[in-house]
Amino acid sequence: MSDARPQLARLANGKAVAYDTLPVLAAEDFRDAILGGVAAHQRVSALFGTASPVPGAVRLHVVLADDERNRLFAAATDVTGSEFASLTPACPQVHLFEREIAEQFGLRPVGHPWLKPVRYCRAWTGRDAWNRPADQPILPAVGDFYRVEGEQVHEVAVGPVHAGVIEPGHFRFQCHGEQVFHLEIALGYQHRGVEQALIGGPGARTLHVTETLAGDATVAHATTYSQVTEALAGCRTSPRAQALRAVALELERLANHIGDLGALAGDVGFLPTASFCGRIRGDFLNMTALLCGSRFGRGLVRPGGVGFDVDAGRLAELGRRLDAGLKDATVAIQLLWSTQSVMARFEEVGHLPRQVAADLGIVGPAARASGLERDIRHDQPSGMYCFSHAPVSTCEAGDVFSRAYVRWMEIQYAVAFIRNQLRSLPTGAPQAPIPALAPNHFAVALNEGWRGEVCHVAITDAQGRFSRYKVVDPSFHNWPGLAYALRNQEISDFPICNKSFNLSYCGHDL
C-alpha cells in the first residue's frame, strides 16, 4: 500500500481542490481504497453521503488521514439502488459512519452487524432504511437493544435524564451482579439538524452554528470552519491571527482538561482537587474572556482571522494569569497522583487496549492514553502548529489513570506553548478580507481540539455555496471506545470511565 495508489486524490489539511479532481471510483475500488488505507495505518476521518449528479444515486465520500506521512486522501463512489456492501465487518471504525449514511440517505449497508439509527431523525431523501412509517414520530433510543440472556443477568437503564447537569444520553447496561457484560449507548436527543442547516452557506448564521456544534469546543470548531472557508476562498490569514487562534485553542484545552481532572476527582469523592480544579477551570475560561470577552471564545475566531486583536497590556496580563493558573493547577493536580486512594480508583479501570483503540478509530487524549501517537497538531499541522510544535503526550496503559495523566501532560505543554506564542507574537492584521468561495471545490480542515480530531469537509456548488458540509466531532469516533472500555468493569466505575473520556453529546448528535 504505497501512496502511489493512483485512484485517490491527495489533499492537505486546510487546502481546497477542484471537485473534478476527486476520483469517482467503482464500488469495489472504493472499498479496496478504504480497507487498503486502514491496513496501511490510515484513519477514516470522514465517510459521508451527498446527492450525486447521477440521477437516483447517492455519492459517498471518504477522507483518509495518513498520520505517519502527514497526508490526506479522498475519494468518492456512486451508490445506485438502496443498499451497498458494508465495510464494518472488515473495518470496525466505519460502523457509525455507515449507520449515519443509512439514516440520512436510506441506504442499507448490507452485512452491517448492528444497524441501528444514530440520531433517530428522518432521512434526507425520504427513503427510510428501516421502513419506518412516515406518519409516526421517531423517538430517540426507542427500539431493540443488545441483550444478554441469563438467570442472573439484569439490565440497568440510565438516562436520558441524568442526576447531574449534563447532556441527555441513554445508557443500557447488561450486568451480572456488579459486573458489566455489555454497554450500549443510544444518543440523538440533541439532534438539531446542523449539517442540513449549513447547506447553502456560508451565511450570517453559519459561524454561530459552527461555534455551537459543541459548546465546550467552540474555538476548535470555529477554527476548523474558518480554515475550510479560507481554503475555499483562497484567503491567507496573517501569522498574528493564526497565533491568536492557537493560543485560544490551547486555552480551551487547558480549561477543559483541568475541569475534567477536577470532575474525575469529584467522582471518586476526592474533594480537594475537585473543588480547586472547578475554580481553576474558571480562571482559564476567564483568560479566554480576556482575549475576546467570552469565556468560551465565542466571536474570537472568524473566517479571515480573529475578531479581536490583543494589545501589549492584555498580553502581559494573560501571561501573569497563565503563570498563576498553572501554579494553582499544579498543586491541585499533583495531589491526585500522590493520594493512594485516588490512584487505586484510577489505575486498571476502564481499560482500552491499544489495538482496540486503533480498530475503533479512537482519537484525541483517549487514543494517546492507549499508546497511539495521534495528534493533529503533530501529524497534520495547520496554522501556527506548522511553526511551533507541541509534543505528543502518550501513555501505555489505556486506563482511567492514563487518560487523566495524558491530560496533565497536555496541560503543561499547552501552557509552555502559549508562553512561547505570547513571547513572540507575530505582527499583522488580525483579519483579512474573505473573497467569495470557489465554486465546485472540495476542502478538508482538521484540528486537534481538546477532545481530539475535529474534522470539517465542505463541498461547494456552482455558485460557491456549500452543497454539503460534513462535521465529524471527536465524540463521534470515541463513544464506541467508552462502550468498549466498560466491558467486564464494575458498573459503579461507569461514572469515572465516562468522565475520563468526557465526550460531547451535542457534538455527536449535531
Place this chain on the structure above:
Amino acid sequence: MIHLIIHLAVLLILPPLLLGVIVKTKAWFAGRVGAPLLQPYYDIFKLMRRSLVLSTTTTWIFRAAPLVTVSTALLAGLLIPIGGGGAPLTFAGDLIFFAYLFGLARFFTASAALDTGSAFEGMGAAREVTFACLSEPALFFALLVLAKVSGSLSLTGMLLGTTGAGAAHATAPLVLISIGLFIVLLAETCRIPVDDPTTHLELTMIHEAMVLDHSGPLFGLILYGAAVKLLVLGTVLLRVVAPFTFGRAWLDWPLYLVEILGLAAVIGVVESIMARLQMRHVPYLLVGALLFCGFGFILLIR
C-alpha cells in the same frame, strides 16, 4: 429527671448539627465557606413542608420504611448512656436489641427500595445488605468485648464500665475495637470511603440509591434518621475511645458535646483527605473491621 430531659433533648435536637459540622469541615478543606452549620435543620424543615410524591408501584412498605428508620434510631438512642449518666431504658441483654434495631431499619429500607421496582434501588439494596453482613458481626464482636470487660450485659453497664478496676488489661482489645467501630460507623452512616453521601451518580450509590424515590416529609425523616444513627453510633464509639467522666453533670454534658462534635469533624477530615474505595474493595475494609473486633475479643479471652 433533669438528666433524662437533657438526654432526650440532645438525642432529638443535636443530630443534624453533626451533619452540619461534617459539611463545614469538608468545605474548609476544599477552600470554600460552605453551607451554614444549621443548614441540615433548614433542609429537614423544608422537606417536612413539601408535598409527597408517591410512585404508583409502591405499597405501604415504602411509606413505612422512613418511619421505622427514625423510630428505631431514636429507640436505640434511648438504650445508650449519653453524657456520663445512664440510659433511660436499660435491661440485661439490650445489646442484642440495640444491634437488631438497626437490622430492622435496614430490612425496611431495603424492602422499600425493592418496592419501587427501580434498577438503581435494587442495586443499592443489594449492596447495602451485602456490606451489612460484614459490618454487623464486627459490631457484635465489639459489643462482646465490652460485655466481657465490664462484666455487664446491658449497654449502660458496658459503656460506663470500661474504666473500672480490671479494665487496664483490656487496653489492647479496646484499642482494636475502637478502630473496628470507627470503620463500622463510617460504613453504617454511609460516609467516605464506603459510600459518598453527596454524590449524584446513581450507579455508585449505596444507601442514597435506596432512597432515591422518597420525597418530601418521608425523605426528611430519612435524613433525620440517618443523623440520629450517626449520633448513636458515634456516642458508642466515644464511650470506648474516651471513657472519661467528671462525675458532675454540668461538666459531663459540655464534655460530651465537644467530643461528639469533634468526632464529626474527624469524619469530615477523613472524607476530605481520601477518595472512595472501589465498590469491590469495600468488603476488604469491612472484613478488616471484623478482624480488628474479632482479634480484640480473642485477645481478651485467651
